[in-house]
Amino acid sequence: MSISPLELRDVDAQQGGGVLDARLTHRDREEFAQDFWGRAPLLTRGADDFSDVFSAGAVDELISRRGLRTPFLRMAKDGATLPEASFTSSAGVGASITDQVDDTAVWRGFADGATLVLQALHRTWEPVADLVTRLGTELGHPVQANAYVTPPQNRGFDHHYDVHDVFVVQIEGTKRWIIHEPVHPDPLRDQPWTDRRSDVEQAARGEAHLDTVLAPGDVLYLPRGWLHAAQAQGAVSIHLTLGVHTWTRHALAEQLTRSALAALRDDPRMRGSLPLGTEGPADELALVRERLLAALAETDPAPLFHRMRRGQARPAPLGPLAQLQAVAGLAPDTRLRLRDALEARLEGARLHTRVGWLDFPEQDLAAVRCLLDGDVHTAGDLGLERAERLLRAGVLVPAGP
Incomplete structure (x- = not known):
């Protein structure tokens, strides 16, 4: 199968250079692509100073002054997500909003050991948005960003795996990460770790692939499917998770199949009814398979694929x-x-x-x-x-x- 060439120059693909190698991995693009991308974890010590991207002050401003609503904030403790009602309240006079983040309730929950999860920071904090935009452009895959703020000696979530790749960027404090090999390599987006909970729990009891403490400026790359759990050490830990929602061959196959089925709508034979009294499709299967294979060979999934890509992210802000x-x-x-x-x-x-x-x-x-x-x-x-x-x-x- 080949995707027909398009008359285009994709400027985004030309402007993203530098984030991956200079700020996150210290590896050139070719080396990272060959040895780590979708294959193995990569730990980069002292990758960069990320104080220009995020900080403790940013956390306080977002929670206390930006009028955040759920789901831009979640809270978790001992492996479980807390009910939204426990940290939200009415916005008060002049705003008919019932689920605005309540900074006092957030403080009390945090002081009691709950982890704060600031979600979709690429929509609420400009320096993170800029980093995410550049990284997504360079990788050619959609990227989003969350921040995890964990009290000392606490953890937010049990061992699990993600259905997207991540770059973990330690901002402040230290955090211990325990990494195990996948129980289900390269999971698709509809194959979460909860579908394999017992396998994950069993694997987490085995020998770790990597057991390390991240300090400010360290970056850990994890391909989707790798098991991980993390715990703050002696101080509050703040880290960013840059989630890369990778396009897969399975996704391309979906676009190819949809394009072929769309083409078959114009085939009168395919629109025809099955014969009366047919107990099974065996008599018709050969014809359907023949026409479907022909459509797969002739169709071009590129327009649909690129339309789906465009829909996975937003353009830069516009005033x-x-x-x-x-x-x-x-x-x-x-x-x-x-x-x-x-x-x-x-x-x-x-x-x-x-x-x-x-x-x-x-x-x-x-x-x-x-x-x-x-x-x-x-x-x-x-x-x-x-x-x-x-x-x-x-x-x-x-x-x-």
């Missing part, structure tokens, strides 16, 4: 007031650039992005292709009418002075 100002003041010398993390792809005369698609006449395609290089362009170079259209669509953004 509506700055955007309106750019439209109102548009001039030939206005500097513009492609919005980050759009997954912009030109397929024929249609530009596909995470914010929708736009069709262009033949005479505009050269300018649109030029945009995909990721450089800054002037509205005059692009054409004022075309530039305004792309600004209004949220595809272009002001590039600044």
Whole structure:
């Protein structure tokens, strides 16, 4: 099977370089891909100083001043998740919100040994969002981020495995990690560890593959399926988990099958009813298999696959007031650039992005292709009418002075 070539330049694939090797692994991309990606854990001591990304101060601000609601915060203790009602309350006068995080209840639970789980930090904390966007661009797989804040000598969860790869980034304090080999290698997203609870418990009693303490600046990469449990040591531990939701061959097979089935809707024989009195499909199976195999051989799953990819993440933030100002003041010398993390792809005369698609006449395609290089362009170079259209669509953004 081959995916037909598309007329595109994926700018996102060109702009992400540096996060994986410089900040997380200290291995070049080829070495990491060959020896560790999806294969084995990798511990990198002193990978970087991540104080620019997250901190104890960030935890306090998010909980006390950002008006978080569930599920942006979870709490867990002794391997179990606490009820949301135990740490949320009404937002008070002027806001009809009943599940806002209650900082006093959070403090009491934390003081009693509960772990705080700040979920989807790529949506609530800008430095984490920037790191996640760059990493996801570089890997070509969707990435999300959680933070785990654990009191001294406490743990949040029992031994388990994740259905996504993770980079564990220790921010503050220390935490002991115990890693065991998989009981179910490369689990799919609908194959959680709870389906194999007894196997996980038995494996956790055996000899560990890795037993280590992470200190601030250390990074641990774990492929999906590897068993792990962690416990804070003598001080509060804060770590980020960068979860990589890997695209798999099984996912590609799903897109291929869906594309083939869509094509078979146009086949009159396949739309036909089975004969009356048929006790089983054996008589019809040969025909169905033949037509299905032919459709699989001829169909192109690339458009559906890329559409699914675009739907797995969001583009970079867009300020509506700055955007309106750019439209109102548009001039030939206005500097513009492609919005980050759009997954912009030109397929024929249609530009596909995470914010929708736009069709262009033949005479505009050269300018649109030029945009995909990721450089800054002037509205005059692009054409004022075309530039305004792309600004209004949220595809272009002001590039600044």
